[in-house]
Amino acid sequence: MSAAVLPTSSGGGRELSNPPSDGISNLRFSNHSDHLLVSSWDKTVRLYDASANVLKGEFMHGGPVLDCCFHDDFSGFSASADNTVRRFVFGTGKEDILGRHEAPVRCVEYSYAAGQVITGSWDKTLKCWDPRGASGPDRTLVGTYPQPERVYSLSLVGHRLVVATAGRHVNVYDLRNMSQPEQRRESSLKYQTRCVRCYPNGTGFALSSVEGRVAMEFFDLSEAGQSKKYAFKCHRKSEAGKDTVYPVNAIAFHPIYGTFATGGCDGYVNVWDGNNKKRLYQYSKYPTSIAALSFSRDGRLLAVASSYTFEEGDTPHEPDAIFVRNVNEVEVKPKPKALPAPPP
Amino acid sequence: MAKLPSQQSLQMESTHGSLLHELKIIWDEVGESEAERNKMLLELEQECLELYRRKVDQANRSKAQLRQAIADAEAEIAAICSAMGEPPVHVWQWNQNAGSLKEELKAIIPHLEEMKKRKNDRKNQILEVVEQIREILIEIRPTGYDLSTVAADESALSVRRVEELRGQLQLLQEEKADRLRKVMDHLHTLNSLCLVLGKDFKQMVSEVDPNLNETGGCKNTSDDTIERLTSAIQRLRDIKRQRMEKLQDLASTMLELWNLMDTPTEEQLNFQNVTCNIAASEHEITEPDALSVDFIKHVEAEVLRLEELKNSKMKELVLRKKSELEEIRRRAHLVAEGDTETEFAYEAVETGDADPSLILGQIEFQVSAAKEEAFSRKDMLERVEKWLAACEEESWLEEYNRDESRYSAGRGTHLALKRAEKARTLVSKIPAMVEALSVKTTAWEKERGNEFIYDGVRLLSMLEDYTTMRQEKEQERKRHRDQRRLQGQLIAAQEALFGSKPSPLKNMKKVTRTFSSGPSRRPSTPGATSQSDMPQSAKSSHAHRKSDDGSGLSAVRRDLDATTMPRKPFSPVVSDSNMPSTPTKRNSDNAEEEIGTRKSCMKIEANAPVSVICQAEVIDMPKDMEYSFEERRAGFVIKSSS
Numbered sequence: 002m003s004a005a006v007l008p009t010s011s012g013g014g015r016e017l018s019n020p021p022s023d024g025i026s027n028l029r030f031s032n033h034s035d036h037l038l039v040s041s042w043d044k045t046v047r048l049y050d051a052s053a054n055v056l057k058g059e060f061m062h063g064g065p066v067l068d069c070c071f072h073d074d075f076s077g078f079s080a081s082a083d084n085t086v087r088r089f090v091f092g093t094g095k096e097d098i099l100g101r102h103e104a105p106v107r108c109v110e111y112s113y114a115a116g117q118v119i120t121g122s123w124d125k126t127l128k129c130w131d132p133r134g135a136s137g138p139d140r141t142l143v144g145t146y147p148q149p150e151r152v153y154s155l156s157l158v159g160h161r162l163v164v165a166t167a168g169r170h171v172n173v174y175d176l177r178n179m180s181q182p183e184q185r186r187e188s189s190l191k192y193q194t195r196c197v198r199c200y201p202n203g204t205g206f207a208l209s210s211v212e213g214r215v216a217m218e219f220f221d222l223s224e225a226g227q228s229k230k231y232a233f234k235c236h237r238k239s240e241a242g243k244d245t246v247y248p249v250n251a252i253a254f255h256p257i258y259g260t261f262a263t264g265g266c267d268g269y270v271n272v273w274d275g276n277n278k279k280r281l282y283q284y285s286k287y288p289t290s291i292a293a294l295s296f297s298r299d300g301r302l303l304a305v306a307s308s309y310t311f312e313e314g315d316t317p318h319e320p321d322a323i324f325v326r327n328v329n330e331v332e333v334k335p336k337p338k339a340l341p342a343p344p345p
Numbered sequence: 346m347a348k349l350p351s352q353q354s355l356q357m358e359s360t361h362g363s364l365l366h367e368l369k370i371i372w373d374e375v376g377e378s379e380a381e382r383n384k385m386l387l388e389l390e391q392e393c394l395e396l397y398r399r400k401v402d403q404a405n406r407s408k409a410q411l412r413q414a415i416a417d418a419e420a421e422i423a424a425i426c427s428a429m430g431e432p433p434v435h436v437w438q439w440n441q442n443a444g445s446l447k448e449e450l451k452a453i454i455p456h457l458e459e460m461k462k463r464k465n466d467r468k469n470q471i472l473e474v475v476e477q478i479r480e481i482l483i484e485i486r487p488t489g490y491d492l493s494t495v496a497a498d499e500s501a502l503s504v505r506r507v508e509e510l511r512g513q514l515q516l517l518q519e520e521k522a523d524r525l526r527k528v529m530d531h532l533h534t535l536n537s538l539c540l541v542l543g544k545d546f547k548q549m550v551s552e553v554d555p556n557l558n559e560t561g562g563c564k565n566t567s568d569d570t571i572e573r574l575t576s577a578i579q580r581l582r583d584i585k586r587q588r589m590e591k592l593q594d595l596a597s598t599m600l601e602l603w604n605l606m607d608t609p610t611e612e613q614l615n616f617q618n619v620t621c622n623i624a625a626s627e628h629e630i631t632e633p634d635a636l637s638v639d640f641i642k643h644v645e646a647e648v649l650r651l652e653e654l655k656n657s658k659m660k661e662l663v664l665r666k667k668s669e670l671e672e673i674r675r676r677a678h679l680v681a682e683g684d685t686e687t688e689f690a691y692e693a694v695e696t697g698d699a700d701p702s703l704i705l706g707q708i709e710f711q712v713s714a715a716k717e718e719a720f721s722r723k724d725m726l727e728r729v730e731k732w733l734a735a736c737e738e739e740s741w742l743e744e745y746n747r748d749e750s751r752y753s754a755g756r757g758t759h760l761a762l763k764r765a766e767k768a769r770t771l772v773s774k775i776p777a778m779v780e781a782l783s784v785k786t787t788a789w790e791k792e793r794g795n796e797f798i799y800d801g802v803r804l805l806s807m808l809e810d811y812t813t814m815r816q817e818k819e820q821e822r823k824r825h826r827d828q829r830r831l832q833g834q835l836i837a838a839q840e841a842l843f844g845s846k847p848s849p850l851k852n853m854k855k856v857t858r859t860f861s862s863g864p865s866r867r868p869s870t871p872g873a874t875s876q877s878d879m880p881q882s883a884k885s886s887h888a889h890r891k892s893d894d895g896s897g898l899s900a901v902r903r904d905l906d907a908t909t910m911p912r913k914p915f916s917p918v919v920s921d922s923n924m925p926s927t928p929t930k931r932n933s934d935n936a937e938e939e940i941g942t943r944k945s946c947m948k949i950e951a952n953a954p955v956s957v958i959c960q961a962e963v964i965d966m967p968k969d970m971e972y973s974f975e976e977r978r979a980g981f982v983i984k985s986s987s
Contacts, residue, residue, distance in 0.1 A: 024978070026975070042978070065979060067975060067979075082979050082981075104981070105979055105981060107975065123976065123981055151973075151976070151983075153973055167971055167972075167973065168971065193971055193973065195973075248974070310974050310975075310978075311974045311975075311977060311978040312974050314977070315978075
């Protein structure tokens with residue numbers, strides 16, 4: 002295995018130059034390279050080469066961009082607060098509107114399995130779009146699926162789609178049959194859902210709330226399957242007998258090890274081993290709340306969006322920054338309980 | 346037949362004769378027959394006749410031509426005369442004077458020429474006038490005025506026509522002058538309006554018509570221009586009226602506010618120019634920029650400033666009243682716990698959401714209610730004060746009694762002695778006081794139908810507690826006395842056995858425990874003077890326990906100690922941070938923990954029962970509606986309640 006190409010980074014990692022000028026809503030590594038797609042409240046979607054620390058492209062939108070995702074290494078999709086779902090091509094700089102919702106679009110995902118773009122919006126619907134067709138919302142919309150409440154987070158794995166909404170509803174869909182949710186669930190956490198992410202092995206999903214807690218859930222509804230589920234507290238601060246509890250904004254799974262990182266409003270990123278129920282590592286504190294996390298395709302880089310998420314309303318805050326850090330094996334490798342130390 | 350000149354005719358005769366003779370000779374020679382000769386002679390004659398006839402015709406014809414020419418000339422002259430509107434006098438004149446036709450013609454031609462010339466002159470005249478008319482018309486009515494009617498008509502060249510046209514021209518010139526005057530007037534009005542309103546005159550004019558701005562030169566006086574000028578003037582008049590009204594409104598508001606807040610005159614003078622116009626009519630306001638946008642904004646800002654001043658004064662007033670209310674309540678020991686409603690009201694006033702005058706009214710009402718309440722409690726409160734003072738003395742006395750050095754000669758010893766004496770008598774009176782107070786309180790409560798609350802606690806319960814405490818103390822003391830007796834016996838017995846007597850005083854000191862002196866108040870209020878909270882007493886007795894060196898009385902002591910801690914059941918025990926805890930048990934009050942199995946959760950941090958959610962105050966937004974941070978940041982609000 003070759004050593005990491007990046008120079009040793011200090012503290013929280015290397016800070017990307019030309020970050021967005023307002024809050025960062027999400028960031029994602031590409032599945033094909035070290036390109037990083039960043040969506041921001043400054044109405045732009047930016048494409049960076051994270052290794053080279055170069056801004057490669059920028060797309061302006063009509064309103065704050067709340068989510069973004071890659072299509073392939075050359076194009077991507079975005080969800081904006083101006084109710085549009087857009088598609089853009091990096092090389093040519095072209096962009097067009099794939100479709101619209103009735104209210105700001107909060108989440109966007111691209112399913113390679115189904116070849117469709119899936120968006121969730123505060124208009125309480127989920128929409129599927131086919132980007133291969135001609136342009137225009139009437140041509141590209143595949144279906145609209147009503148949700149019990151405003152959509153807050155989405156995650157895909159294989160053919161499964163998990164939708165988390167306000168009111169702590171969780172719907173699980175099979176992309177091959179979207180007419181009905183496969184499962185209608187309620188979040189096992191008692192507080193508002195912040196983020197949901199499916200396990201890379203497709204057996205379940207992790208759900209985080211505003212109350213410094215993460216729940217580990219499983220799709221298998223049998224007794225055996227449900228016996229594995231649990232929840233744990235995290236991103237809390239204990240002072241003089243009182244706990245201060247922070248929302249957990251982001252969850253990202255390591256593509257290889259299956260361990261995951263969480264980021265909270267306390268500015269910390271923790272890495273957990275879900276199977277062994279252990280915390281593996283805590284990175285040093287970032288300047289402000291963690292808004293988003295993403296591992297690169299080979300798991301060697303972790304992109305951290307240190308960007309105030311307005312949990313306390315409109316107050317002065319640290320500037321928004323993106324840090325890209327090298328990931329050491331010791332930080333992310335699972336630690337099974339009673340095994341001897343692995344060979345160096 | 347005209348007579349040829351005789352010489353010529355003679356010549357001709359001879360020629361004619363000789364020719365004939367010659368002919369005759371020829372014929373003789375030839376031998377023409379007589380008939381032939383006659384025929385030829387006849388032919389000759391005929392031919393000659395023919396020639397003569399032709400010449401005569403020619404002459405006739407030229408005569409006719411002449412006549413025709415004359416007639417033409419006459420006709421033309423007549424035509425010209427008629428065109429020019431003059432009587433055809435001259436025609437007859439020549440007819441009589443002239444002799445031959447040629448003479449006539451010769452005479453008439455010059456006249457014709459003259460007439461032609463005159464006609465031309467006249468025509469030119471008319472053309473000139475017509476041209477001028479056209480010019481003016483173009484100026485005045487440039488848009489498609491039918492100019493064809495002004496063409497010079499060949500058939501109308503009379504003097505009258507000239508006069509007509511001249512008259513027309515003059516009218517038009519007058520009209521032009523009129524229009525010009527009008528335009529100038531309008532421009533003048535426009536100028537004065539622009540001045541008052543603080544608008545750019547030149548710009549306004551160029552909006553109407555760019556040409557008008559050029560100084561000198563021809564001004565466009567078309568209907569269109571005039572119309573546009575009038576409408577521009579109208580518009581500006583409207584604006585002026587609007588602004589004037591607005592300014593007058595502002596001025597009257599300003600006067601009201603000045604009145605309300607007794608603004609000093611110097612300040613008022615600054616806006617003299619505004620208030621003096623408060624009742625002016627439209628045409629009376631003429632100073633430059635009197636109604637300009639900037640000026641109005643300036644006045645608006647001043648009004649705003651005054652209103653804010655008024656608001657802040659109101660706020661001050663509200664705060665003052667509030668503190669007054671609090672003072673009254675405090676003095677009457679009416680402190681209400683968590684009066685959230687009024688707190689919100691105060692906050693609303695602070696932020697400016699609520700109308701201070703409304704809140705003021707409410708506070709006034711509350712103040713008077715509080716005053717009344719305080720008055721009704723006066724009597725009771727006096728008694729309570731007395732009682733509390735007595736209790737204080739009681740506790741002081743207890744303290745004093747415990748003080749070993751109280752009899753030693755010192756500075757305040759004699760004073761202390763005196764005080765102790767007084768305290769003792771006072772203490773003896775306490776039960777009676779309490780009894781009386783209880784009776785009075787019950788009566789008061791019955792009358793008012795309300796509990797008598799003292800600093801948030803029901804007085805009767807305070808009294809009860811005190812009585813209970815007292816009883817307990819009494820029991821303690823009794824037990825203590827019995828104890829000592831027993832002790833004494835024991836010691837005597839011991840002494841009998843071992844021959845020494847340990848000092849009774851030493852043990853006694855150790856055994857005395859701190860009573861929580863004074864009445865206990867059920868919800869323990871902070872800042873109580875002679876109070877020691879339950880947990881504290883637990884702590885102190887804890888300390889006592891620790892300092893206790895085990896003597897043979899430890900068993901008894903432990904017994905005592907056990908009873909001194911009447912810890913209220915289920916009251917919280919303040920956990921020290923070093924308390925080990927199993928996560929599961931601890932969090933029984935923290936709703937959900939692990940779902941499904943009770944497996945131990947991640948050992949992450951030390952747990953404590955109280956958790957505070959960091960700023961996730963979801964109650965901020967419209968009630969009953971949960972919003973995410975992103976929704977709040979984007980200003981997204983659900984219109985209908987879900």
